[in-house]
Amino acid sequence: MRSTNMIESMISICRDHAGNVKRWRDGQMALRWCAAGMVEAGKQFRRVNGHLHLPVLRTALEQATTATVLPAVHDEPVSNAA
Numbered sequence: 001m002r003s004t005n006m007i008e009s010m011i012s013i014c015r016d017h018a019g020n021v022k023r024w025r026d027g028q029m030a031l032r033w034c035a036a037g038m039v040e041a042g043k044q045f046r047r048v049n050g051h052l053h054l055p056v057l058r059t060a061l062e063q064a065t066t067a068t069v070l071p072a073v074h075d076e077p078v079s080n081a082a
Contacts, residue, residue: 006045013041 014037021033048054 009044010038010041013037013044 014034017037017040018030018033021029024030
């Protein structure tokens with residue numbers, strides 16, 4: 001994700017989609033219209049190059065981080081700072 005164009009596009013489409021509403025009843029209605037706009041915007045998104053390899057990358061990153069990050073040790077005595 002080199003830019004925010006995808007996000008800006010989604011916001012613009014949501015704004016246009018919600019512009020069709022003449023009378024807002026409550027906050028839930030606003031959320032439904034925003035969600036409907038996001039679904040419409042999602043139809044125009046392109047996939048990230050290499051998206052099929054993301055599960056393999058995730059597994060490799062999890063293995064690398066568990067190997068390098070040590071678990072927290074909580075056996076140190078606690079002293080009252082007074």
